Amino acid sequence: MRVLVIGGGQNAEHEVSLASAAAVAGALRSGGHDVSEVTITPEGVWRVPGQRDATTAVASLASALPLLAEVDVVFPAVHGPLGEDGALAAVCALAGVRVVGSGPRAGAIGMDKWATKLVAQAAGLRVARGRLMEAADIGDAEFDGPVVVKPVSAGSSYGVGLAREEGDLAGALREAARFDRRILIEEIVRGREIDVAVLREARGVRWAAPPLEIETSGLFDTATKYDGTARFTVPARLTPGEQSALSRAALTMFDALGCAGVARMDFFLTDDGPILNEVNTMPGLTAASQVPRMFAAADVAYVDLVDRLVRAAEVPGR
Template structure:
């Protein structure tokens, strides 16, 4: 029986490219080589190509996502999507692979696009009773009334790009003089920004995935940042503790897992997602959901999977099998 050809897509066009390459490398390393032929694929601004065993770049034909391997034209059986940010987390690549008829491990293009846009995602989830912080939205070129914003949001608040990940462009603001610089910083990452009331409580993250069609929650991770919030330095440069399982009560654990699964179900997600919450007085407040969460050695989802008693080889295999079952 021939092996299933899995193209592990990594890279992307955003500030998260290096983190994505780390995630892709881990997936390539951990996928079961007895079952899969693993093909590392780089999707970068300077081109799309797969790397052969010698480290040589081989161009990908964008008309059908094919490439030549040992003199043979190859179209992968499935794509394992590890691209954070655009174009892998915002729906563009999902739509492309869908048009090509190639299954992939992350969620569908509409769900990816919706969840990547924090403003639109929050608007949908609030309608279904999901607890979220107060928020205010700005588009680039507008002339905001800062006093009016603070009347609505208050201090402290977070200013963040509407469509970006890994905490790029995010600031925590405690006083008026820092608000405009924070807005300017966020606009460097995106043309749309979101300003939210800072919720005080325990920050946690919950991974959710499907196995044989059933929605499952991974153990909860508690985020304790040495910095004022869980920023890029805290996430990737060791300036935080990520404690799994979280030091919260059984009732809070169950409540936040149920809320994460509810979000996954409401948005009709596929693949693995990681949703972030702040638990304030026992109530989980939804922050955001990530549809291609980090899978690098420093990332949270691999730690959750191990805490759940799975090896990464087993967990990644579940994601591949689930995506193939939809074909």
């Protein structure tokens, strides 16, 4: 198949997205697909190999759009806002082009941690108690115990901080506000950090891969995520009941959001069962990322995984 892989993006996950896109493109070529690539710079300029670089974002997008007519599928390996949040899927929907992954609605809701919590609760899943705050109101924030502070729409744990004492709160809020004007303040949940990946195959069959456990000495923040100090165990050591509960919860959330392709659901496993932390509708996709590791544990090799994603691609909204 002719596949256009889009990497980069206009957010803090730019470098992570470049790595995912390069890995995906390489795997697709290994699987026999005809691959072309486009990179979106942090300034929003679309760079097409072999074409002269445009000077503005709008001019570059105009020059890149004809590529959509030349491919069978678009693989938007762009994490974070203006990518994973459904923006690129919306472009493909307007053009009537098949796209890997979730459509605009699921991407937008999944990127918004507050909206995700509301959907999860409506679907019968447990979430951490929390409240929403505007960056403009940081000066009025009151400390009511140790909390986790997060930007509402950001990935790779950028802007996530822990306020154990009152003096920590203002700094944590300011850091989160660097990434989004909306900030989520949540109670601290104590439990094992377990991720579950769900894949929707061609013809609509969807299934959960063996769960993965993240083991770290502190908060699983951006530094810990990428400096190699966190340990991933897959399959996670779980009882049959725990694994069943996590898989059911992951599939429930996947369906509630209307996800497609692959999505990663992050949970805390407590003594009372799973608590949903967040959803990633375009998770990291290098061979060493969490999602490919989980499917490798189910005997789905990396090249096979990206091939399945391409073959399951659909035009959003149809």
